[in-house]
Amino acid sequence: MQFDDAEVLCKKTLEIHQEHSAPASLEEAADRRLMALICEAKGDYESALEHLVLASMAMIANGQENEVAAIDIGIGDIYLSLSRFDEAVFSYQKALTVFKSTKGDNHPSVASVFARLADLYYKTGRLRESKSYCESALRIYAKPVPGTTAEEIASGMMEISAIYEAVDEPEEALKLLQKAMKLLEDTPGQQNTIAGIEAQMGVMLYMVGRYGEAWSSFENAVTKLRASGERKSAFFGVVLNQMGLACVQMYKIDEAAELFEEARGILEQECGPCHPDTLGVYSNLAATYDAMGRVEDAIEILEYILKVREEKLGTANPDVEDERKRLAELLKEAGKARNKKTKSLENLLGSKSERVKKEAKKKWSSLGFKS
Template structure:
């Protein structure tokens, strides 16, 4: 009776009958172990149908153990029980145990079933899925191929099954980092199934989605968009209006457009993803928070910082319903929010977010992580905005010390940050310092050309500028600080060898002092007159 009720999907009645059968048998002084094992396996099956996989596993284990205490030769029954036990293990994330159960199923099937039986293919694909969950990709691929080969032993293999198994091969290849090969199997999968259901059947939605993922991985954005759109079209026809799966596809399309720098299109689909989730009274918090945050990142790129902050705040509120404030995954979110606050010159809020980022990074990242250096720099920039120059200089130095854990002292990144730290010490914004340096270089090179003409070619080496163009380019600052510090020794002293150049010395000393905000003892008016004299001559 229990088996009949299972066929009618009346699981409560089925469970009641199975339990009564077990109880009745247990009343005997010497119950038949074969029958007792069969009844326990039946209880396990009904519990599994009800979704109670943990209890189902217990009854399967007890029932299968009893099968070996007697001459139970019902191999088909045992094969099914092991298979169902494997499924229950998969549902409870016990993948190693699931693999063991499927292996026992396969051993019985290979011994008892015809060579071309499609049931064997089903077990192969289950073993592939279990191995994939265990990240055993080579084994997963082996069994996926075996499933396809086994099914093709039939003259007319089921196209739906064949499509499923081809899709599994593609999925494993994608996980192995081989999207180009995966695409071949996904396309073959589509050919197999579309011959019977057409190109717009809902069963194709998942395959189109996986194809889109492969093309996206290969940075083939146009193809990725095409298949995401096909996925979306099928989802609109086959899914409920508030299905969150539709939001996932919207989000994927937005991400591709963002990568293509089509920001308005990216924003449209990002809004669509958020609005799709809002249709549900209680959307999943992490997903909802991430999609809100994604909208914020696009608004930030578009320069709409006030709107971006609103979405960032709402997204964080959702995420913090599930995660702690100091969760590792929140560090990059806090960092981006801080950048937006900086654009709005809300330095206090920016600093708060940066401090949260730093706290997480110091706790969770390796001691020499370059990301920590970026956070130190961000904090230094914010403190400059707050006119807390001493603290800004302190964090600039921390950034340099962090970089030096992995980079040599003459690396351009280290030198760039030394210049930034130098600007903090001088209380001059970095952009202003660059402006002054370029102004100084432009003026100096102009005078250098005139002096070269006046002194003759044989004297050019005496007045050669020792700070090269490369060393003074803002994007590749190299030894800028040391160049400033030794400027008088490397440039001014050689220039003073001639009377003509000596007339310019006071003027360029003033230029240097202006760069570094020092008081210059020279008379500015006389220097100005001397400069005019030289240029008139």
């Protein structure tokens, strides 16, 4: 994930191709696809598009029809990121035509294009077309052609699940995630992927109010991620935060605080103290401390959050106003006025005040937890 370093190395590789390789070689095309991937990851979509077009021209010159179709999918993805929807549809349809003619109507490559078209039509508000393409893809995954791997089917189901989640059909999304996980259970080397599915299932279960099941799903994901060495990743921090929210709904306030505290440390390290994900965990931790009776700690965190949000969003932003109201309520409870000079985050997070085991008397919804 060190994209700046990867870009430097890939650029040197392309310079070597230009000096020593024949024009439009397959090797150069492969490296241009890699450079496109790097540029896309960095948000430089125009450069990514340029490299993919050059790679496509090289593949066409070498008669690599299926590779051209695969590149067309990548080009469609870039157009979709740029909100150039008509061009994205054209690229996807080109790839679809080739895959159908070379691989057959029921090949997972065809289903993959259907899933992309479903996503595109969802993003453009054409929900009927989106659902139709989802159903077409699922029909292929239900009766895959010989040679289709479990990973291909599971990946496709995860993509379609995300669309069902987006259109507010969490139960359908959950069913697809469960099927995907079952497919991968006996596949070696898929523990991190399964953990990701379990984490997403936890989110789905949380959305439909099945908090105990959500907690179990998050716990399974956390256990796998700890075992695989992912315990310092930003994703792990986000999962800990979601598990903490499930604990809140189950009134496991002490466990919620521990999870939020661990998530805070990871996200500070990986994303920085001002990142939206980190601020969300701070907010949850402040709400938890409030519920536990640690009002002073909650006030200090909220003062920091408000300071950052005012600097980044402006004083009139609705999020800033919400935080200001929460802080005012706590200050009123504590009998204080707002401290204009907020303590440093280092001092704030180094606080070791004793935990007060006190259940919240107010409604949980008023505490301001953030997913």
